[in-house]
Amino acid sequence: MDSDDEGGFNSAASSIELDEEMSSSVDFDSDVELDDYQEDETAFEATAKDLAPRRKAYEVEYRVYSPKDIQAQQDDQVAEVANLLEQPPEATAILLRHVRWNKERLIEQYMDAQEELLDKAGLGQDISKNPPRLQVIDGFCCDICCEDTPGLESFAMNCGHRFCVDCYRQYLVQKIKGEGEAARIKCPGDGCNKIIDAKSLDLLVPTELTERYNELLMRTYVDDKENLKWCPAPNCVYAVECGVKKRDLNKIVPSVHCDCKHAFCFGCTLADHQPCPCVLVKKWLKKCEDDSETANWISANTKECPKCHSTIEKNGGCNHMTCRKCKNEFCWMCMGVWSEHGTSWYNCNRFEEKSGSDARDAQAKSRQSLERYLHYYNRYANHEQSAKLDKDIFHKTEKKMTLLQSSSGMSWIEVQFLEAASQALQQCRQTLKWTYAFAYYLARNNQTAIFEDNQKDLEMAVENLSEMFEKSTDQLAGLKVEMMDKTTYCMRRRVILLDDTAKNLKEQTWEFIVDMV
Amino acid sequence: MAGMSSKRLQKELAKIQGTLPPGISLVSADNLREWQMDLTVPDNPIYPPNEPYRLRFQFSPNYPIEAPECVFLALPNPERKVPIHPHIYSNGIICLDLLDAQGWSPVHNVESICISLQSMLASNTKAERPPGDAEFVATNRRRPRDINFLYHDPSV
Numbered sequence: 001m002d003s004d005d006e007g008g009f010n011s012a013a014s015s016i017e018l019d020e021e022m023s024s025s026v027d028f029d030s031d032v033e034l035d036d037y038q039e040d041e042t043a044f045e046a047t048a049k050d051l052a053p054r055r056k057a058y059e060v061e062y063r064v065y066s067p068k069d070i071q072a073q074q075d076d077q078v079a080e081v082a083n084l085l086e087q088p089p090e091a092t093a094i095l096l097r098h099v100r101w102n103k104e105r106l107i108e109q110y111m112d113a114q115e116e117l118l119d120k121a122g123l124g125q126d127i128s129k130n131p132p133r134l135q136v137i138d139g140f141c142c143d144i145c146c147e148d149t150p151g152l153e154s155f156a157m158n159c160g161h162r163f164c165v166d167c168y169r170q171y172l173v174q175k176i177k178g179e180g181e182a183a184r185i186k187c188p189g190d191g192c193n194k195i196i197d198a199k200s201l202d203l204l205v206p207t208e209l210t211e212r213y214n215e216l217l218m219r220t221y222v223d224d225k226e227n228l229k230w231c232p233a234p235n236c237v238y239a240v241e242c243g244v245k246k247r248d249l250n251k252i253v254p255s256v257h258c259d260c261k262h263a264f265c266f267g268c269t270l271a272d273h274q275p276c277p278c279v280l281v282k283k284w285l286k287k288c289e290d291d292s293e294t295a296n297w298i299s300a301n302t303k304e305c306p307k308c309h310s311t312i313e314k315n316g317g318c319n320h321m322t323c324r325k326c327k328n329e330f331c332w333m334c335m336g337v338w339s340e341h342g343t344s345w346y347n348c349n350r351f352e353e354k355s356g357s358d359a360r361d362a363q364a365k366s367r368q369s370l371e372r373y374l375h376y377y378n379r380y381a382n383h384e385q386s387a388k389l390d391k392d393i394f395h396k397t398e399k400k401m402t403l404l405q406s407s408s409g410m411s412w413i414e415v416q417f418l419e420a421a422s423q424a425l426q427q428c429r430q431t432l433k434w435t436y437a438f439a440y441y442l443a444r445n446n447q448t449a450i451f452e453d454n455q456k457d458l459e460m461a462v463e464n465l466s467e468m469f470e471k472s473t474d475q476l477a478g479l480k481v482e483m484m485d486k487t488t489y490c491m492r493r494r495v496i497l498l499d500d501t502a503k504n505l506k507e508q509t510w511e512f513i514v515d516m517v
Numbered sequence: 518m519a520g521m522s523s524k525r526l527q528k529e530l531a532k533i534q535g536t537l538p539p540g541i542s543l544v545s546a547d548n549l550r551e552w553q554m555d556l557t558v559p560d561n562p563i564y565p566p567n568e569p570y571r572l573r574f575q576f577s578p579n580y581p582i583e584a585p586e587c588v589f590l591a592l593p594n595p596e597r598k599v600p601i602h603p604h605i606y607s608n609g610i611i612c613l614d615l616l617d618a619q620g621w622s623p624v625h626n627v628e629s630i631c632i633s634l635q636s637m638l639a640s641n642t643k644a645e646r647p648p649g650d651a652e653f654v655a656t657n658r659r660r661p662r663d664i665n666f667l668y669h670d671p672s673v
Contacts, residue, residue, distance in 0.1 A: 040643040144581055145521045147527040163623075166521065167582070171623060174582045179618055190622040 016208050044121065056495060058274055060254040062242040065228075067218060070239055070419075071186065074221050077103065085110055090197040095121050097183045097217075100135035100224040122195030132157070132200040134165055142167055144188065157200060171205050172196065176209055182216030183431035215224030232269045233262035242266040249278045250516045251506050272430055275501035276438040279516050284437040288377060304367075306359035376440040383433035386466070390425045393469050396421045400473050408477040417480055421465060421487040428462045428494050435497070443511035447504065454500060458493040465490050520578045529626050541631045544571070553574050553590070554631055555597075557631060560604040564600060572634070576628055584621035586632055586660065587611060601644050604637070608654045612647065613637065614655040 017083040019058035055061075064071070074093075081103055082092040098121035099106045109117045134153045141148035142164035156162035175181040183515045202210060222228045222239045226246075231238045236258060244254040244266055253274045256265040263272035265281075273281045298307045302313045306322075309428075312321065319332040320341070329338035337358055401415045442448050465486045468479060476483075504510050526549050533543050544553040552574045552660070558564035571590040577583050589599045589609035599605060604612040613634055616621030 013643045147521075147524070161624075167623065170521070170579075172583050174579060178583075188623045192622075375569050 026331070055442075056499045057506060058253065058255070058498040060244055060256065060266070061203055061254065062240055062254070062256040064231075064256075064259045064446070065239045065241060066259075066299060067239075070218055071214075071223065072220070072227075072378065077101065079107065079472070088199075090199045091123050091233075094123055094195050094197055097220065097224070100371060101221065101419065103263070110301065111240060115198050119193075122184075122193050123197075123453055132203050136152075137162070140164075142317070154206060155196050157187055157196065158192040159187050159189065159192050161187050161194075170351075172201065172205050176213050176216065178207070180216060182213050183220045229263055229266060229269060230441060231258040232262060232264055233258060233260050235261040237263060240266060250433060251508060252502065253277055253332070253505070263427075270434060273434045273437075274431055275498050275505070276434040277505065280514075281434070281442050283514060284380075284440065287373070303332070303335070304363055306363065330359070332428075335363060353362050372380065376436045380433055380436040383429045383436070385428040387419045387426060387433065390466065390469075391427075392420070400476065404476060407474060410477060414480075417487070418486045421483055422468070424487045424490050425465055425469075428490050430497065431494050432459055432462060438501070441514055442513045443513050445511060447510065451501065454493070454497040458490070458497050461486065461490045461493045522576060522578055523627070525581055526550075526576060529628070533628060538632060538635075539626065540635060542569075552627065554627070556631060556635055556638075558600070558635060561639050561641065563641060564638060568658050569597065570600045572631065572637075574630075581623040581626065582635055584616050584618065584625075585630070586626070587616055587634075601646065602637055602638060602641050603643050603645055603647055605647070606650050606657075607646055608657070610653075610657070631665075 002463055009134060022151055050128050053195050069433075078089050078093050078096060080403045081096060082089045084107065085095070086494045087095070095106055095110070096103070099116075106117075129272065132155070134155050136153055137150055137430065138150070140152060140154055140162065141316070142152065142154065142162075144163050144167035145162055147166075153176045155168050161295050169186065170184065183195075184190060184286060185196045187196070187343070198213075201213060205213070216362050219230075222230055229245055230236075230243050231240060236259060238258050240256050242254055242256055244252060246267070249267045251368055253276065255272045255274050256266050257263045264270065265273055265278065267278040268281065276284070302311045304311055305323040305326060305328055308323060308326035310325045312323065314321065314332050318339055323371070330336065331338055331341055336357075386405075395462060397418050401412075401418050404418070405412060432455070435451075435458075439448070439451065439455070442451065468483055468486065471479060500509075521660060530552075533546075537543065540557040540559055542555045544555050546552040554572045554574065555569040556572055556636075557569045559566060565670070569595060573588055573590050574587040577585075589596060589605060591599050591609065598609055599609045606612070611634070613633070615625065615630065620626055637650055
């Protein structure tokens, strides 16, 4: 009986597990299918944008929208839902903002508890029956300015809180201009939650302010939607749509390219950091902030207490050290315990003693981790620096291109290879930089070896191309073919590296030395 | 729009000079842009009933669209202390949603603020300063309206 029961229990449990596995894998498959489908649809666009002929594992589906597109998208959604709910567009817009543009949830809530929803969203029921208008009411006294001149024009939303037009207007101006509010401007009445709608607003404020109001609304629209983000480049007005969810960020690095040419990560909006996933980028930047220069100094000037590993700088005096933290007494020269030293305070001739060599071994180990960090950091910082220098070259390139046109009689189109090379260099350095942060967190195994080979190949290709830029202008014309070859080669190495890392990331086969949270 | 705020302040002043709820009194309003009021708290052992607290109101030309700046003052003569309360810093700055852009409504006025503060003190059961008072008082150089308080504790 017992064993039967157990058997039954086990099989049931394992079948559940299997089910879960099955369903999750089905999910994943359907994702992939969707991806493939979209890929086919936009394959042409992708080709035009990147040098890569097809969408690779490291590329994601995204679209760039202008402010006009966003407005249109917003209007479309409002119109669609307005139709369904039989509410005027102004009220629908308020409702949609209330549920952060989650249409399905809005419709569901509207069907379930219409009045409650309208109330919570700051709407009355009869907005369609009473269009907003200014009124003159006998004996009216404005609670804000205390004005009671006969014939004073006043306004109230359907909550009934009535104020004179001047006060209402000034209140709205203050909210929009002063506080940058738009989607949730409430009635000026105390504790009233009614939200001002676009139609009432049009009636009350000057046109230039309605423009600002719409701009602010658009901003909240993009901020509200999880799949939309503003391009973080200064002065850029575009927003990018991308379907990658937050929970997938450990499996993919969603780099997008805005129409303003800025490449950024849709996950964290930092500049493109492929192949390194967002979590590691965050950890790495934090670490660099804490450590970089300090680490260098510590490495050069200090030792650690052999007992508690506090970092100690010796700023003079004899070799007899007493750790401030743990009161351990040791010798600065050999790191051994002081009690074995006797009175030879300025000389240590006990270097071969066991306690000293053990302490030095432990020290070496902990120094090693610092050295390891510095190894990766120096290479990371070097590519960052070189990318900056390459950018200077890019500006010089333009000059070279015009020079080349006049000296060699080449046409504009014939000197474009220089710009292409310069851009490739920038892109590859950006990638290389982040490969070092990525590698720092990688556990050592066969996969890492492949990764490091790829890294080395890309690095060599980049340095080779970078070197050619130092050639004089008259030599450049003759190097055109070679340079184009090298550019293509660089880009190909980059694609290979990114493709490999992205594939393994997606399948979660990388082993990291830190938790991915 | 300074005209609106002056007119409103004049009307408010006229009303305050007439009648005020018990425990609230006008000290000075020589300058229409800066008033001082005294406040006593009835029925709370934390605050002696004969010990008034001094409030200073400063009005911007945008008043009453914008909230006035309202703080407790510590004075030597006559002696005025800053009342002890978990939402009042020892430099007199008050953390009250009513005085913040989000919680302010232009329908509020000096009298209603005084009443709110009076009841906030009357219902207080903790004779303590807000957490981090010393640090805030030592480092704060911002004006009260520019501080984003977190109104995390509506119970006091």
